[in-house]
Amino acid sequence: MSVKVKVSFIQEKHEDLEKGHDYLVALAGNPNTGKSTVFNQLTGLKQHVGNWPGKTVVRAEGTLEYQGNRYKLIDLPGTYSLLSNAVDEEIARNFILFGHPEVVILVVDSTCLERNLNLVLQVLEISDHVVVCLNLMDEAAKKGIEIDVNQLSRDLGVPVIPTIANKGEGLKELIESVAKVASGRTHTRPHHFSLEPEISNAVEKVTPYLEKLVENIPNSRWITLFLLEGDARIRETLETGELARRAHVNKKVVKPKTSELKELYRLIEETSSSIQEPIHDYVVTSIYADAESIASRAIQRSESSSKHDFDAKIDKIITSRKFGFPIMTLFLIGLFWITIVGANVPSQLLADGLFLIEEHLASVFKSLEAPLWLEGFVIHGVYRGLAWVVSVMLPPMAIFFPLFTILEDVGFLPRVAFNLDRLFQWSGAHGKQAITMCMGFGCNAAGVISCRSISSPRERVIAILTNNFVPCNGRWPTLILMATMFVAGIVPAKTSSLFAAVILAIITLVGIFATFFVSALLSKTLLKGENSFFMLEMPSYRRPQFLPVLYRSFIERTIKVLYRAVVVAAPAGGIIWILGNVYIGSNSLMTILAGSLSSIGRLIGLDGMILLAFIIALPANEIIIPTIIMGYTGASVMTEIASLAELQALFVANGFTIVTAVCLMLFSVLHFPCGTVTYTIWKETRSLKWTILSNLIPLTVAFIACFIVAQLAYLIGFV
Amino acid sequence: MFVYPNNIYIYLTIVKLCEVVTGMNSREISLQNEKEQEVLAGIGIGERARILELQFKGAHRRRLLDLGLLPGTEVIAVMKSPLGSPIAYAIRGSLIALRREDTSKIIVKRENEKLKGE
Numbered sequence: 001m002s003v004k005v006k007v008s009f010i011q012e013k014h015e016d017l018e019k020g021h022d023y024l025v026a027l028a029g030n031p032n033t034g035k036s037t038v039f040n041q042l043t044g045l046k047q048h049v050g051n052w053p054g055k056t057v058v059r060a061e062g063t064l065e066y067q068g069n070r071y072k073l074i075d076l077p078g079t080y081s082l083l084s085n086a087v088d089e090e091i092a093r094n095f096i097l098f099g100h101p102e103v104v105i106l107v108v109d110s111t112c113l114e115r116n117l118n119l120v121l122q123v124l125e126i127s128d129h130v131v132v133c134l135n136l137m138d139e140a141a142k143k144g145i146e147i148d149v150n151q152l153s154r155d156l157g158v159p160v161i162p163t164i165a166n167k168g169e170g171l172k173e174l175i176e177s178v179a180k181v182a183s184g185r186t187h188t189r190p191h192h193f194s195l196e197p198e199i200s201n202a203v204e205k206v207t208p209y210l211e212k213l214v215e216n217i218p219n220s221r222w223i224t225l226f227l228l229e230g231d232a233r234i235r236e237t238l239e240t241g242e243l244a245r246r247a248h249v250n251k252k253v254v255k256p257k258t259s260e261l262k263e264l265y266r267l268i269e270e271t272s273s274s275i276q277e278p279i280h281d282y283v284v285t286s287i288y289a290d291a292e293s294i295a296s297r298a299i300q301r302s303e304s305s306s307k308h309d310f311d312a313k314i315d316k317i318i319t320s321r322k323f324g325f326p327i328m329t330l331f332l333i334g335l336f337w338i339t340i341v342g343a344n345v346p347s348q349l350l351a352d353g354l355f356l357i358e359e360h361l362a363s364v365f366k367s368l369e370a371p372l373w374l375e376g377f378v379i380h381g382v383y384r385g386l387a388w389v390v391s392v393m394l395p396p397m398a399i400f401f402p403l404f405t406i407l408e409d410v411g412f413l414p415r416v417a418f419n420l421d422r423l424f425q426w427s428g429a430h431g432k433q434a435i436t437m438c439m440g441f442g443c444n445a446a447g448v449i450s451c452r453s454i455s456s457p458r459e460r461v462i463a464i465l466t467n468n469f470v471p472c473n474g475r476w477p478t479l480i481l482m483a484t485m486f487v488a489g490i491v492p493a494k495t496s497s498l499f500a501a502v503i504l505a506i507i508t509l510v511g512i513f514a515t516f517f518v519s520a521l522l523s524k525t526l527l528k529g530e531n532s533f534f535m536l537e538m539p540s541y542r543r544p545q546f547l548p549v550l551y552r553s554f555i556e557r558t559i560k561v562l563y564r565a566v567v568v569a570a571p572a573g574g575i576i577w578i579l580g581n582v583y584i585g586s587n588s589l590m591t592i593l594a595g596s597l598s599s600i601g602r603l604i605g606l607d608g609m610i611l612l613a614f615i616i617a618l619p620a621n622e623i624i625i626p627t628i629i630m631g632y633t634g635a636s637v638m639t640e641i642a643s644l645a646e647l648q649a650l651f652v653a654n655g656f657t658i659v660t661a662v663c664l665m666l667f668s669v670l671h672f673p674c675g676t677v678t679y680t681i682w683k684e685t686r687s688l689k690w691t692i693l694s695n696l697i698p699l700t701v702a703f704i705a706c707f708i709v710a711q712l713a714y715l716i717g718f719v
Numbered sequence: 720m721f722v723y724p725n726n727i728y729i730y731l732t733i734v735k736l737c738e739v740v741t742g743m744n745s746r747e748i749s750l751q752n753e754k755e756q757e758v759l760a761g762i763g764i765g766e767r768a769r770i771l772e773l774q775f776k777g778a779h780r781r782r783l784l785d786l787g788l789l790p791g792t793e794v795i796a797v798m799k800s801p802l803g804s805p806i807a808y809a810i811r812g813s814l815i816a817l818r819r820e821d822t823s824k825i826i827v828k829r830e831n832e833k834l835k836g837e
Binding site for chain 2 (some may be wrong): 081084085115284312315316321420431531535538
């Protein structure tokens with residue numbers, strides 16, 4: 001179902017229609033309007049999620065069938081406006097301008113109509129085929145806002161359909177209206193905002209020239225407005241001939257002549273110099289003036305509102321000086337607790353099941369009389385590595401991500417960012433980094449991807465490079481094991497589990513401190529620059545949709561984890577098996593390599609085997625402990641030792657002390673990201689420099705931290 | 720994840736540490752403007768103000784305008800982050816958090832009426 005888009009939006013549309021779609025429908029709207037809910041409700045499970053060509057912005061598309069016609073729905077990125085140059089807005093703008101959608105559905109938050117009308121009026125300027133979906137009608141009612149839908153529809157000149165998308169209300173009417181507009185049965189007369197005479201005169205003057213330069217250019221007035229504003233991207237598309245190509249259906253690039261371009265620019269220069277204030281100001285002022293009058297005609301607001309009070313009360317507690325941080329901390333601890341405890345049983349079941357399969361596989365190999373090395377490599381190496389990762393990783397992720405998504409949908413996470421922003425401001429980073437860090441606790445690769453929500457490139461790179469300092473689900477088992485086995489061993493048994501939890505919290509705090517420290521360091525050195533403009537919309541609290549959330553985050557994560565296990569962990573399992581089973585003289589490769597790493601390892605409080613485990617477990621942090629055990633026992637396969645006492649005895653026999661345990665925990669939290677995360681960073685930044693630095697920085701930090709701890713411990717004669 | 724202490728001082732310590740590390744103290748920077756003109760940063764929680772002027776250029780200005788922060792727009796300061804910044808404002812029916820360093824560049828006229836219950 002994936003559509004490769006290489007050349008242009010036009011071509012893409014033709015491919016779509018070839019695939020049997022009758023109409024192309026774009027879904028636009030402000031962020032937090034329930035746009036994705038509308039999209040999910042309309043398309044159901046017939047979705048494909050990819051990226052916009054050349055951009056790291058998610059592109060979701062789906063199919064809707066209605067009365068024998070197939071509609072292709074494209075979910076555009078949520079934007080406040082089409083007038084700015086942020087990547088999201090550019091994508092939305094280009095698609096509406098040049099993608100030739102038959103219908104644009106504008107999803108509008110009816111609780112703040114005026115602000116949403118800003119975007120609506122802009123879209124009405126460039127597209128005639130618009131249906132406004134007036135969503136969140138129930139929230140508006142709770143807030144005491146009543147909207148006269150007919151009046152609004154008359155004023156905008158397009159159909160307006162009230163909906164409550166998460167309850168499915170009004171969607172039938174929406175589809176019907178879309179179908180009518182698509183087939184031309186509904187005739188629209190979109191409202192056009194009135195520009196100041198100064199600006200409209202300028203536009204009148206330049207437009208004919210542009211129309212001469214690029215024949216049949218759609219929305220020439222609007223494009224002229226962008227040119228007058230000095231929009232660099234539009235200029236670029238004009239100069240390269242891209243604009244002309246998008247305007248025509250033919251795919252040939254015809255560059256405009258330099259002399260003609262010069263003439264156009266001269267004209268623009270001349271006209272815009274007579275306008276004093278920035279043109280953007282004029283345009284936005286005109287739009288908002290219209291939005292205000294349209295909204296005031298449509299809205300009948302009643303004063304009392306229980307919902308508003310309810311939100312305010314909760315916010316007062318969640319953001320208070322007294323309770324703000326404790327509540328956030330409790331929520332996060334609760335999230336981890338449910339994840340870790342809840343994952344125990346399914347993890348065990350999965351492991352049992354997968355190892356049962358292993359036995360069967362082994363007997364198949366035996367009956368085929370396959371050579372022993374092949375059986376070892378495939379079953380004890382590749383299959384076991386895979387099984388290990390799946391059983392350790394899958395259950396916590398399947399629990400963590402739905403819970404996380406629910407916290408996000410409820411509106412809790414923006415409050416976390418709100419409470420913590422100042423810390424990030426001090427380290428030159430963005431408040432939303434708090435959310436990407438929370439995501440990182442589940443999986444750093446997911447955390448890195450979630451950094452897309454940070455629009456400033458500088459702050460986004462900071463968030464990406466430091467995400468690894470929060471320990472992910474794959475590292476929790478190692479940390480918990482070390483905390484319970486060694487550190488808690490020094491206190492009485494009664495308090496040991498509590499003490500282990502405290503140790504875990506401290507280690508996590510160290511990771512968080514490293515995040516702030518490295519963020520600050522980066523924004524002082526490599527990523528110097530002013531803090532970008534920070535704004536955070538705090539949506540109303542909403543009841544989450546449990547089923548879609550469960551379905552989406554569970555299925556998507558499950559498939560991703562399985563895929564990752566196959567692609568990444570399986571070969572690692574194979575390599576580990578080879579290292580443990582290829583002998584030079586009387587020593588296995590593993591022993592030899594560990595020996596050569598031994599002196600560096602000791603320097604930072606570890607040993608050669610642990611360091612080797614960190615290196616060969618690069619693809620997946622989950623297999624670090626099994627690899628260490630394999631190395632210590634000299635076994636030829638990764639194994640688990642059931643009893644904690646037995647395991648502790650093995651570790652102590654190999655020279656483990658409290659210092660080793662502490663350094664191992666520190667190294668685990670601070671060290672270089674796993675292979676999947678590194679690959680994700682490369683995909684997200686497309687920069688070799690940042691990808692390398694994302695490994696070098698944590699490695700350096702981990703070395704220094706462990707070195708200091710180990711040497712101090714040796715110095716004071718602790719061990 | 721943070722350890723769970725019952726007061727805020729540990730967080731303020733972290734703030735202080737960051738301050739030392741970055742050598743930045745945003746309070747000093749942001750309050751400079753307030754002496755001459757009334758700015759949005761100086762509006763207390765529950766108070767109303769009307770926007771007079773945005774002392775921004777380029778992309779920042781566009782962002783604010785797109786959110787509906789135009790000269791003449793009425794704004795209410797609704798809530799403050801535990802660490803003092805950002806502050807969330809009710810702007811045209813939505814709740815938007817802005818940092819102190821940005822709101823100290825938004826010139827406003829205070830509307831004296833204090834809202835009840837907020």
